[in-house]
Amino acid sequence: MTALGALVLVLLACLLLAASLGAGRVPVLDLLRGRALDSAGAAILWQVRLPRVLLAAVLGGGLAVAGVVFQALLRNPLADPYVLGVSGGASLGGVAALLVGLGRAPGLMGEIGVAGFAFLGALGALVVIERVATVDGHLAVYTLLLSGAIFNAFSGAVIFFVQSIASLEQLHAMVFYLMGQVPSLGFAHVGAVAAVVMVVCAVLWRMARDFNVASLGEESAAQLGVDTERLKRKAFVLGSLLTAIAVSVAGLIGFVGLVVPHALRLILGPDHRVLVPVAFLGGASFLVLADLMARTVAAPSELPVGVITALIGGPFFLYLLRARGGAVNRG
Amino acid sequence: MMAKSTRLVLASLLLVGAACARQESTSAPAPGLRIVVMAPSAAEMLGALGLSEQVVGIGDFVSEPRQLAKLPRIGAFDAPNLESVLALHATHFVTARQVAGSASLAKLRALGIQVIELDTSTFDGTLLAMKSLGAELGAGDRAAALVHTIENQVAEVRRRSLGALRKRVLFAVGREPLYVAGPGSHIDALIRAAGGENIAADATSPYPQVSLEAMLARRPEVILDSADNRPGLPLGRELGAWAQWPFLPAVAERRVYALDPACISVPGPRLGEMAQLMAKLVHPEIFGEATAEELGPPREASPVTR
Numbered sequence: 001m002t003a004l005g006a007l008v009l010v011l012l013a014c015l016l017l018a019a020s021l022g023a024g025r026v027p028v029l030d031l032l033r034g035r036a037l038d039s040a041g042a043a044i045l046w047q048v049r050l051p052r053v054l055l056a057a058v059l060g061g062g063l064a065v066a067g068v069v070f071q072a073l074l075r076n077p078l079a080d081p082y083v084l085g086v087s088g089g090a091s092l093g094g095v096a097a098l099l100v101g102l103g104r105a106p107g108l109m110g111e112i113g114v115a116g117f118a119f120l121g122a123l124g125a126l127v128v129i130e131r132v133a134t135v136d137g138h139l140a141v142y143t144l145l146l147s148g149a150i151f152n153a154f155s156g157a158v159i160f161f162v163q164s165i166a167s168l169e170q171l172h173a174m175v176f177y178l179m180g181q182v183p184s185l186g187f188a189h190v191g192a193v194a195a196v197v198m199v200v201c202a203v204l205w206r207m208a209r210d211f212n213v214a215s216l217g218e219e220s221a222a223q224l225g226v227d228t229e230r231l232k233r234k235a236f237v238l239g240s241l242l243t244a245i246a247v248s249v250a251g252l253i254g255f256v257g258l259v260v261p262h263a264l265r266l267i268l269g270p271d272h273r274v275l276v277p278v279a280f281l282g283g284a285s286f287l288v289l290a291d292l293m294a295r296t297v298a299a300p301s302e303l304p305v306g307v308i309t310a311l312i313g314g315p316f317f318l319y320l321l322r323a324r325g326g327a328v329n330r331g
Numbered sequence: 332m333m334a335k336s337t338r339l340v341l342a343s344l345l346l347v348g349a350a351c352a353r354q355e356s357t358s359a360p361a362p363g364l365r366i367v368v369m370a371p372s373a374a375e376m377l378g379a380l381g382l383s384e385q386v387v388g389i390g391d392f393v394s395e396p397r398q399l400a401k402l403p404r405i406g407a408f409d410a411p412n413l414e415s416v417l418a419l420h421a422t423h424f425v426t427a428r429q430v431a432g433s434a435s436l437a438k439l440r441a442l443g444i445q446v447i448e449l450d451t452s453t454f455d456g457t458l459l460a461m462k463s464l465g466a467e468l469g470a471g472d473r474a475a476a477l478v479h480t481i482e483n484q485v486a487e488v489r490r491r492s493l494g495a496l497r498k499r500v501l502f503a504v505g506r507e508p509l510y511v512a513g514p515g516s517h518i519d520a521l522i523r524a525a526g527g528e529n530i531a532a533d534a535t536s537p538y539p540q541v542s543l544e545a546m547l548a549r550r551p552e553v554i555l556d557s558a559d560n561r562p563g564l565p566l567g568r569e570l571g572a573w574a575q576w577p578f579l580p581a582v583a584e585r586r587v588y589a590l591d592p593a594c595i596s597v598p599g600p601r602l603g604e605m606a607q608l609m610a611k612l613v614h615p616e617i618f619g620e621a622t623a624e625e626l627g628p629p630r631e632a633s634p635v636t637r
Contacts (some may be wrong), residue, residue, distance in 0.1 A: 023541075024548030039578035044544040047575075113469065124505060169505075176508060176540070184543060241569035299537045302508065 007281035023299035057284035062197040062242040064283025066259030069239035081257035083241040084148035088155030090247035093121020122244030180251035180306035208272035255313035370427035379600035454520035484603030492526025500527035501551035517598040525609040557592040566626040590626040
């Protein structure tokens, strides 16, 4: 639990840092001294920067928890939130929405149309893959993994097709949608996303003990009284839900769901009762910091946050792997 | 040498085949120029140089001059359909300089087609490109006259705006995420000529994605928004989504203009008119207000007269 406390502090520090820094200079320290910001500073801080920082935290946390869950479900260290096909469905839905012009539709449809379509695409993928991978009433893990990979490859091909018939401007929008970036949404949208992600993560935390038992193998788990069928199905659906939300809102941000769970498992061990909450905090901190860099490194230009997560996450993970003796599979 | 001559033989065989295939459909092709043009900017230049009649095929994104619209389309500018180019008996292939697709260009050259690559990425580059295009196609005098006219128009705009205060200008080409005209783009050059200061001039590329908060913090006095090109939207002084930032001088003074990207996004023979339009948007107190019509797609441009 000390690790949990420490990571709460880390996340708070990251949130504060990310809220005080940005491409538009806002004298945030003035706030602490009790002085009010001018109208520009207030708008930048409260309407542009803060919703984005909070959304990055929520999505980063959700992606890392999805990574923990999929690694446990598949008992495969290469598993990340995007391995089971849901991301392919979401990307396809989002790109299709851009093709039919939803990104520029008036009103609410223009605001959430693309994310909504992506989410529908993800749910569609989830249902298809779940059906395919259910053999004689059992969720077959290897079939699940394979059908997920195939579905991703398939949606990749369809996305290429859609891009080949898109106009230049649509193509531009699609490339940047897929590249992954944390948008600056309104507080209502951020709140809705946060509520769903936190509830799903809490449910997964409550299942942590069962994940521990299941890591001994399906047969032993069944002997110890865990309904492994139910556990697998819940893990798949809830992990996919987290992934679907993240990809719908922010596109494909890589490495958060792969590196954060592994890094924390290397440091803190494989107990899921610790790993699930700690991964949420770690993933949140990581994406908040990465998005801070995306916003500021080349200011006033912005970089895709997926580039930053990969550039930091990759080398850091390799370092950790060597430093800890390469014990990835301990979990 | 051997390889080249072999390729030429193959090419001529292909050409003969193509010629046989289309002999019935058309009468003998007119001698001389048969131009395929891929880039919108190059197509406008050919129109202004009086060479529209010689164009036999166009790229997917070409929309001006409108008389070209009925010609066969032969692909996106980085992916021309080589067989179509040959079937059209093209003598010249005009496109914008690009990073991809150079294999196709090498192939076209090997097949004996004159490939002209134009660098229209900057304002000055576009004027040079116009001159070299004219020179290559035997319209050097017209091209020189055209460039001279543009330079005069821009110089006139620059002279008249010289005494005015520089206005901070934001030119949005895309929203969510926010894309703007940055350093090196012809729009940046137009803003400066019109007596403005591009607030994204320190960004990293001609059309960078920029931080919304940085642009808000720089408090633009004029916002030009070409991000939304849905047909039927009102053009002109429209706050649109910018209304949510009332502290911006541009919003407070209602100096936010919605414009159709077609009126200003293609660098070419209209650069002089674009400078005049930009001047009306940046300094209406000197140049007069722009009309909604001027902010729409271009009217049919007339070729320069000799």
